[in-house]
Amino acid sequence: MRSVRRSDTGAELAVRRELFARGRRYRIDLSPVRGMRSRADIVFTKHRLAVYIDGCFWHKCPLHASLPRSNSAWWAEKLAANETRDRRVDRELAAAGWRVLRAWEHEPPVDVADRIDAELSRSVGPVF
Template sequence: MADSWASSEGTRKSMLANKRRDTSTEIAVRRELHARGLRYRVDFAPLPGLRRRADVVFTRARVAVFIDGCFWHGCPIHGTAPKRNADYWGPKLAANVARDQDTDRRLADAGWRVLRFWEHEAPSAVADRAEHAVRRR
């Protein structure tokens, strides 16, 4: 495990097992939206040339929905600052937050409505807000 970013082999395996898409929260939200008759793209880049993907995208309404993991995106309630390997994780997690803010700005400048939710939020509440934004546009 020489030159690995992980502080231990167990940490490395745990982090590699994290999903980039199709988390249980995302699936629950998508199921709720689909049951309401809404159709969308999954894991889709709203802007050509911008290598950032939203979890749920309503292309016609120009609404991009992100469901952020508490650890990875700095949730004020559940986000944690790792004590081991802090020199790596501190800047890494701060860069994630900065990239999220840049993504929001770029999408808004291009006329998109950006909705961000935390993974711990109730799927029905997320679907309510997303449906409202889509139907308003």
């Protein structure tokens, strides 16, 4: 598991490239709330939006999740704990006034960037 990238995955880089091309500026691999162990992949601090690009295997994607055949009980427990942690992090960030957007690694980067743009535009009032 040491070789599994925690940040700068291909999916993250593709979404970040798309956002940068659209003129969006963001922070990367940052804990939105000081003291929280969870680090969001992309953070818009001004808008209080945390974006997570979740891997299909590690976060049990409904379309692509699979359970390894060897040591399956351990893996089932591990992946269920990941899912539980994701929901806990979502609740803690919401309680701290943050919005959370989660995307799957298999989603097209343009679609993810569109969702992020929509979420960011919801947080900004009318511009005069």
